[in-house]
Amino acid sequence: MAQKPSIPKGTRDFGQMEMARRNYIFDTIKGVFRLYGFQQIETPAMENLSTLMGKYGEEGDKLLFRIQNSGEKAALAPEKGLRYDLTVPFARYVVQHREELSFPFKRFQIQPVWRADRPQKGRYREFYQCDVDVIGSDSLLGELELIQIVEEVYRRLGINVCLHINNRKILAGIAEVIGAPDKMIDITVAIDKLDKIGVEAVNAELKERGLNDEQIAALQPILNLSGSTADKLTALKTILASSEVGLKGIAELEEVFELFNSQLSTSLNSKPSTLNIELDLCLARGLNYYTGAIFEVKALDAQIGSITGGGRYDNLTGIFGLPNVSGVGISFGADRIYDVLTELDLFPKELQSTTQILFATFGDAELHYALGWAKELRAHDIAVEVYPEPTKMKKQMAYADDKKIPYVAIVGGNEMETNTVMLKNMATGEQKQVTLAELIGNL
């Protein structure tokens, strides 16, 4: 036999169980998005290279997959590339379709993206992103709704999470008061790594990026602020008293907290909230287009990094010639959520099989008989399989076992005579003879 076929490194096949679990995550998230009036769009897998190039930094340009028509001469430079994220196609979409859209435009998008990264554990060359954004309004209601969406998604999934929140304007204010207003990006990029590399390495990087010792020293008490969110905000107000933008950032955060806290959990939600919120002054997020609130969500019971993140941007569509359109968005990391649910054993058991019952038969007449029952059950919206041949009973039962089908209806001559089937519960092994009406009632 020939060599086993394979797929490109960094890509994955998803079998039926993985798909059931992935769909559970996507359906949960979509259900919550829709509760808030967000509507789905899709964009093509390939975009013009001119749309993609220069949007992700030099490093990003190198990670784009380029596409060549087979007919094209190899010498011809490719003009198309695979989508690298959902944010740039979204900005392109908003500018291209702006006359057809009602603003504020609330959209979600769940599609794969491709990056020519070196594949490694947990990092793939094809993976899904799951983005939700509202664009065309600078109301802080946007931030509120995204936090509520995070709360509701993780409540439904049963994952305890902490939402870390910060505001880019506070970071700008900090850069201002330590006397390095032009170094906001450098400070951001460096302190973004605090969790990973520790305070000394961050300080070394700050120095490398041109901050002097005095400025670095001035930054330390801010990085070390502790206590409750209210305590931190009070201390910050003093520290940033001379920075207009810094105070604006504090005011925005305070309003978001106030809005969220005034929305008391209703008694109607059967499950309690699984969300904590924490002001995290070391949260910076690498991307340069954020201008206001920034978020990151971490699972409390699993060590896996950020599972959701995003923030407010004021000029995302500017790159395509439509300036000054404010928006706010977040992205759910489906692969990491999958890993958390697996690690904590939180996937619902009923995802194991969609088929509720298999008919196993002893002969052709029985098979025919089973087909009639199957049709009747399907008319009641019950998912049914009929084993396609009256082969060895052991083989038919093994098929039900493999597919984790919870019930098998065994049909022999006796069952046909009495107009019944022998219903076997595969979990308990229990068997009983039932009529069609009883079977429908049972399932």
Next chain:
Amino acid sequence: MAQKPSIPKGTRDFGQMEMARRNYIFDTIKGVFRLYGFQQIETPAMENLSTLMGKYGEEGDKLLFRIQNSGEKAALAPEKGLRYDLTVPFARYVVQHREELSFPFKRFQIQPVWRADRPQKGRYREFYQCDVDVIGSDSLLGELELIQIVEEVYRRLGINVCLHINNRKILAGIAEVIGAPDKMIDITVAIDKLDKIGVEAVNAELKERGLNDEQIAALQPILNLSGSTADKLTALKTILASSEVGLKGIAELEEVFELFNSQLSTSLNSKPSTLNIELDLCLARGLNYYTGAIFEVKALDAQIGSITGGGRYDNLTGIFGLPNVSGVGISFGADRIYDVLTELDLFPKELQSTTQILFATFGDAELHYALGWAKELRAHDIAVEVYPEPTKMKKQMAYADDKKIPYVAIVGGNEMETNTVMLKNMATGEQKQVTLAELIGNL
């Protein structure tokens, strides 16, 4: 302002309304697939070129999109290509994962495919395929289930269809009895065009493909067979009396018809069947891997060609080194089904908006008040939006209009005092003051 951004020719953006309609089609089809125990898989967008090349004929190889890592030298030949259909990746999947799968393996797959075809009306470079197959069994139950799936999908969508059915073994028998047993593929390819180019052009092509006048003359009465399916089968049995394979094909078809007809529609289905079945001896289907039953489905009330097609194959996985695995599958053409539903105005009206109610407010206090109501409604699984700013009422109402939101809850000082909202039905213009409990009851 800069030039408006655009997308590559032959690709499409799908806005919220198109997505709602496309999801309606996909969800309907998936719901029926699951009733029969088919389970979803997904494969990567990119496959190794060695997996794809030589599988679609010379023409197909030219239509493959090839992928280059940006890091790779342009001189380096690309090693990956975008998926051209779902059949070859499915065959690759079955061979690669054969040890993990339970056979018969019933899978469905709904993913985009890419072809570097010249774009034209109704032909795109990126489009979705929607495939369902059972592999690892030669039982004609497979054919029966696929026909039942076609019947149920189109019943649910409300489209009147005719399922044309034929059998490749009958075509082989015909080639045999007219004395051109080695010309089965040539005959197949030529008569596949009968509908499009007419009998004379088909005969000319047959001659070009090496059939002599006698053979072409012998073929004519078969192409012209008329009457009911039973009449045609009776006549064929005489014509193909000397061909073992031809008689096998007739017997297979007869059994499929008998199985289907014995499965009388149950009284429980509220909507009657919208399916006719017709034996069509001119149906050949271009693809060479079919070996048994072949199907094509046409909408009766729209001129749009085939909207579903497929057939039985005995050696699909042979190309990857696993011979003699029989299967049968069909593919639903989502784009064409979309066009039929549009032309016949069959999309459900409730797809127009997922949001059931918009809160429109006169001031900040009212906005705050509305947020509390929104949270309460969402806890009842009602999709709600709150207009994010208390701007001009006209603008807020226009937003509801644009998004086709059926109800607006208007909140002013009076409503806050009486703990109510003014509920406006956007279709009738009717307004009434309601309490929260009344509103929940209303929606």
